[in-house]
Amino acid sequence: MRNLVFLFLILCNCNVSAQPLPQRIASAYKKFASDQQLAFGTASLTVLNASTGEVIFTENGNTGLASASTLKTITAATAYHLLGKDFTWETTLGYTGAISGVGTLNGDIIIKGSGDPSLGSDRYDQTKSETILKRWVDAVSRAGIKRLTGRIIADDRLFGTQTMPGGWTWQDMGNYYGAGPSTLTWRENQFDLIFRPGIVGQPAALLRTEPDMSYLKIVNEVTSGKAGTGDNVYVYSAPYSNVVYLRGTYGVDLKKAISASVPDPATDLAQTLKNRLKAVGISAGTIITARELVADKLTFQPDTKILDTHTSPTLEKIVYWFNQKSINLYGEHLVKTIAWKQGKEVTTPEGVSVIKDFWNKKLGIDKNAMNIYDGSGLSPANRITTMSMAQILQSLKKEPWFQLYYESIPVYNNMRVKSGSIGDVIAYAGYQTSANGTPLVFSIMMNNYSGSSSAARQKLFNVLDVLK
Template identity: 50%
Template sequence: MPDKRSILFLALFFCCGLLHAQSLNLKLQTAFARLEQDTQCKYASVSLTVLDAKTGETVFLARPDMGLATASTLKTITSITAFNLLGKDFQYQTTLGYRGIIAADGTLNGDLIIKGGGDPTLGSWRYGSSKENTVLKTWVEAVQKAGIKKITGSIIGDDTVFGTQKIPDGWIWQDLGNYYGAGTSGLCWRENQFDIKLQQTQVGNPVKILRQVPAMPYLHFNNELLTGAPGSGDQAYAYLPDKNSIMYLRGTYAEDLTKRTISAALPDPAYDAAFRLTDTLYKLKIVAIGMPESTETFASLKRQMPQADQVIANIASPKLSEIIFWLNKKSINLYAEQLLKTIARKAGKPATTANGVAVLQDFWKTKGIDPNTLNIFDGSGLSPGDRVTTLTIAKILASAKKESWFPDFLKSLPIYNEMTMKSGSINSVLAYAGYQINNGRDLCFSIIVNNYSGKTSAIKAKMFKVLDELK
């Protein structure tokens, strides 16, 4: 039986904890009211949820059931769902094979086929095993080992594993030609993007296009991009009409910017992968007689996509934990969208975005979360039509805390305002979601402001003042 001294200590401990919790709640009430009443939020919708990350208990709620555009904080939900449904060691597989017969003189009477498995990292510069030159070297060595010295057919990029709809419903036209609006593909390549090197001229005059990295000889560029005034920033946008080889550059690029590079989306990543392998082999005097082809080529000609008779190389992606690290650190929309389609495929459904959303909603429904609080069109948050409550985001963050893979997820989140959290920003939307330790107590939170006015930097500073109360 505990003595009086122990009972008194426990009573004081719980009283202090209760007083601190009440104090934090009052501080958050004051800080949130100040934000909500700020002139930048006059026409805005503002919500904040703070939970105990270990127990899920409520610490603070303000408009917790208001469905709001999440921007990139939606990536936390996609990441956590992928960890749950795929496992942290999950890897994609990409194969290189051929159909036809290799003659005694090394002539392949047939085609080489790159079969994508949905790997968003293939050709990416972020991982040693997936870099473009590393992948091409692996493929070249496999071709040489197979004894192939000439190809009578073509090198074909097969991206059929993810279907034909590359752009999620709800994305806006202005985003689609840019690297952050790159569509999904069963066969991704270089994160489905390339760089355009620029040179500014006098303000108001056209910016010069110096070159593309890598060179894009099969695209034509209609340059309407103008040199902007100093301080006006990067307002350049690439536009690429569907199934078109003409890319339009529009907007302005400030005279004082030193990067002089913008990144655009590949129109057909599977074709580009086939094109690069064709070119690499040609330089080694292994010539493919036919032109590079992709799924879109066969679809336009109403021809059936051929399948390989013999696989000669397999490339495994980095593990899911490594993919999610970069997904959240650099807020890579493509990675999130690929994962959403992957969880649909893992569930035995056609790998579409809509099916991925349904699988995600069904999974969280089994965890007690109303699917109506997860009204989403994509996995990245790029769609301005996404609507999620801060309470649901915080609950999902709290659920992750109990999992063995949580350290990998936590490591993926950036540091802002000396806090571990994911940010999200699209037109008039700013959001943060993450974790913070307060007086030894693990907290998780989600704060979202929709339809604010004025500068993003100003509303960010005001949101940080609210979150400062969690420190």
Template identity: 50%
Template sequence: MKQILLTTTVICAYVLTIITTPLFAQDTRSKIQDAFTQFQQQESLKNGLSSLTVLNAKTGQTIFAANENVGLATASTMKVITSATALDFLGKNYQFKTTLYYTGDIDENGTLNGNIIVSGSGDPTLGSTRYAETQASTLLNKWVSLVQNAGIKSIHGSVIADDRLYNGNQLPGGWIWTDMGNYYGAGISSLNWCENSFGINFQPSNKVGTKAEIIQDTTRAPYLNIINETTTGKVGSGDNVYAYAAPYSTKIFVRGTYGQDLKKTIELASPDPAYDLAFQLNAGLHKQGIFTSEAPATGIKMDSIDLTKKQTLDIHLSPTLDKIVYWFNQKSINLYGEALLKAIAYTTAGKTGTDDGAYYIQKYWNAKLGIKSSELNSMDGSGLSPQNRVTTLAMTKIMQYAQKQSWYPVFYESLPTYNNMKMKSGTIGGALGYTGVHTNKEGQSFTYTLLVNNYAGSASSMRQQMFKLLDALK
């Protein structure tokens, strides 16, 4: 009798699970639908477009989808696609390599009749302060010591930063003039240095509207001419300073306002990061009494260099890809995305163009998940281009795929936390987005992407409305 009762109890529990699970899912779907309907009714979206896709993170089944097949500007949510592709294709232990070597011979007096050359393969962390082993002072001191240890006391030649692999310093197509002079719009080179940026500090005036002086300019880059047109903003106005320049510019125009109470270093894009590396290494050698007969140079000089005699002094390996992806997503570093995009293209087919990288990412996810190029139409790896168009369904499918992979823990760790949810954000003019994963208090797990384009009003106000919508997943 006890056995019969036990069996009956198990059967009842099983039947109850079958009945309640769809009802539970239906309740969640209705909750999201109500929240999305309310979200779309706000005046700020009268002329805008929003798309939301929510999948069951465990089964991949669609819980809710609206405008899921419409391609929208992604902003920095594009970074999760680049991250997932790099981790899946290159592997979490992938490392970039930078080589220091010299050409020619060292005579009996310690004179190198040749050149000191640093050759890059696209490492975005070289000179970065985010890792102990990549900091500029650490690398420069090590390289200067290695030159000394090689018995070199003077150089009849120059220090050359070989940036030829990616054809110098370039910008992805679609990036705009108001971005490219600032740190977040820095170009990509095969020999990046200090995240291709540098800082300036201002002294605001006591009078609003008058000039804010640069009190500490780029002493590390005296070859640049910074034309300061920045004025002092009122207390609380913050940082409204923008730099205007392009790759290989020697003039950088700095405009906008700097708040009276602001104490912040303004980061600008380095117009020629490879040259800056050569310049800094050359200066470091000079400090140790090792002088060069020629000025520092970049890869454009390599065609005239005799490479029949060369000796490697150092091979520097970047942090592993999992550590790069962490900062890439946590701090939304556009340079890292472009470096990963090019690494994917170069590893796949020896190509180095941004468009090549975008093509191979599209091809990769078409083969993996059947995502069409019209669903994943990207112009870069970071999302800074306003021309990117991706559907929320495509992005959510890639996020869903990531959760089944061995590298997922490091990918998940790289996602920032907003609104008490793990998700990557994206913000550019007129576009906001969030994509992430979340497990609610009932144990339901979701994968989701929410993109909004052409909204009216402030970004902060729209962001709060988006958070309110995503609260339906909690």
């Protein structure tokens, strides 16, 4: 009898394995879509043959859903197309006026940005803040400047004054993942908060910030949470404000820094440079941004002498970390840079419009299938179809830079897949080769699910495992 049961199980397994891939996907998706966690939600899945573009399976493929960070795959692909893998940004340090015989600069020092998202970032050797600051201090010293009578001006005009894309929420924008793009982004526009928890329910002490942000007024309302509750700290601040509120709980057994966004990165950069010059004995005047000068209807002379030009890593290296670590800030820089380089007004809406126009012309994707508001997927207002996302990903296979793009997609669930999650939204998009050697590209999204996110994620994985 045991032998008969064993033979029966083998035959059942063989029958399942022998089923055509579309049938197996359909069966797995049907079970997933009928789960109680989606009783009041919506899901969609599209699977294409990555070589031919043939539709292997689609359900709700033309229904627009919130995509979360899987939208980054489209932003990155568009950047590769329109900017090129070798595109770089430049930041210059220069001065106006003349230097006297005793080393007094009767003029301004100007830091001029072009939207480099990596300036001061620790992700690349040549962009680390200490490396940049040393270069700039050395350049000022070599020029013979010992004293500055004018200002340190951070020229942050290129990206305009609106740093936050439409649809970003108040709960997000003060936190590190909600840092908005700046013409002079610096250290990825974030800083760390170091806490010491106390008795449960009592205040958690803010010990310091790293780096020092003493020019900000930080109001700490964080309390100590129970053991095992972890990080439930939220940072609230508005662009260009100098007041930051900290709310929520910090677990009594937690030992980690909490990262917040910098309200005015250009001011922070100018202040940091001033402090560094002062540390080596070079006195500087006041600091100010071009945004403030324009607001006050003041003008300033362009720099007449360039002291240093810093070139960013190439686009392919930016996109690698953009997708690997899902850096929202990088996506918003790419969108504004796309608008700039296409001769449009340098705003997020113009950049988004260029993206939609590009894919409409290239693949015939209806613009209404890409109802998007940013380049990172952080806005909960974004809506995109799994069919359009899968079609875009499939079209990249023939591009000469595809391997670079492919390697930027993380390996997750033993698949090459970009993940995404925001409130009640989980999504995945990527590439997989099936057991019979068929190359696949897929996009799957679930919106407004209920219950545990970890349980919902595992159910999504159960569907995607069928593609292996």
